[in-house]
Amino acid sequence: MTAASAVQFFIWLMIAASAIAIVAERLRIPYTVALVLGGLLIGSLRLSSLDAFGQNSHTNWLAPDVILLVFLPPLLFEASLRINFRELRAELVPILLLANVGVFVATLFTGYMLHWTVKLPLLIAFLFGAIISATDPVSVLSVFKEVNVNKRLTLLVDAESLMNDGAASVLFQLLLAGILAGNNIHVPTGIVGFLLSVTGGTFVGLVLGYVASLITSRIDDPQIEITLTAIVAYSSYLIAHHLHLSEVLATVVAGITFGNLGVKTGMSERTLVALWAFWDYAAFVINSLVFLLIGMEVRSMDIVRDYRNILLAVVAVLLARMLCVYSLSPVSNLAAENIPLRWQHVLVWGGLHGALSLALALSLPLSFPYREQILVFTFGVVAFSIVIQGLTIAPLIRVLKIATRER
DSSP: OOHHHHHHHHHHHHHHHHHHHHHHHHHTOOHHHHHHHHHHHHHHHTOHHHHTTOTTTHHHHTSHHIIIIIIHHHHHHHHHHTOOHHHHHHTHHHHHIIIIIHHHHHHHHHHHHHHHHTOOOHHHHHHHHHHHTOOOOHHHHHHHHHBTOOHHHHHHHHHHHHHHHHHHHHHHHHHHHHHHTTSOOOHHHHHHHHHHHHHHHHHHHHHHHHHHHHHHTTOOOHHHHHHHHHHHHHHHHHHHHHTTSOHHHHHHHHHHHHHHTHHHHSOOHHHHHHHHHHHHHHHHHHHHHHHHHHHHHSOHHHHHHTHHHHHHHHHHHHHHHHHHHHHHHHHHHHHSSOOOHHHHHHHHHTOOOOHHHHHHHHTSOTTOTTHHHHHHHHHHHHHHIIIIIHHHHHHHHHHTTOOOOBO
16 A cells, blocks of 8 residues: 555545444434444445555554554543543442453453354463453443433443453463463463563553653643643553553553643643543544444454354353453442442443454464454454444443433
């Protein structure tokens, strides 16, 4: 793909995203769901205007390096920038339980289920479990904005997703390294590696977020301060990546730190207006690209051909999510504010999967055994979660009478 064709392809994507946004608004369906459906339609039609930019050119846009290094840092930073630390601290028990213990439980349960039903080798099945345990709350949060959902429930969904992305990516890297080393996974060493990666990434995020907040408090220029936030978003991710620490947690913690120090104490009103306008638009553009490309990348024929095994994977993932939420929530209720059963239903069904799961699956080496099967399973589960769960989360909220008003 040449530079000119890449720009043209980007323009076509944004035209498609804008048109889909209008249709989604009229049909009152989540924007991200509409994007995936639109991408599926475009991908299945194989429009000649898109083929002119190169065969399967959209694949380059959904390469793991593009998602992990270009798209993911600003998405993580924008979401974490809005999280109030005091509210987060009050919910740390359920969030840490679901995002850490929950990821391990989901990985083990999903792995054993697929090993038993689909006959995947056990470590390969565990690897898929780690890939698919990362959740993406974008579609769910867009529904929450339409109705007056309790702010605490919104925080639980948002913060748990941000934290479990970090745990899932670290666990994926540890399992992949063990498999590539000849299925040699030493559990104590893996646990130590996991803890070092998580704590190290957290430290990097704290330092960068704090330093950026100090700089912000000493200047009053919207352009410079907004540029500084973009630098923090990418540098926290890249520094952690270079140090072999959790890139996701580094970016999330940097966003939370800056959002509660730099944003609240070091920015003027005019800077705040510009800051939120910039990050709102950045999130809109990146989410539009990612979810539209996901729809275009989903291999419809592979899913149809292997639909039985994909359905088994979907069932395994949903059962794993149910096990995590329904078993860990009562434990959390012993030490923190009660999570009502109705909210637990939303946490289960709202555990959608998206860009990070696809990026992790696509990052597998081309020679990796069962790579194609893992890709098909991941595409299938992601498509199911975004489309089916994304379309039904709003009716579920209404049935459970969690929403008190609609727009």
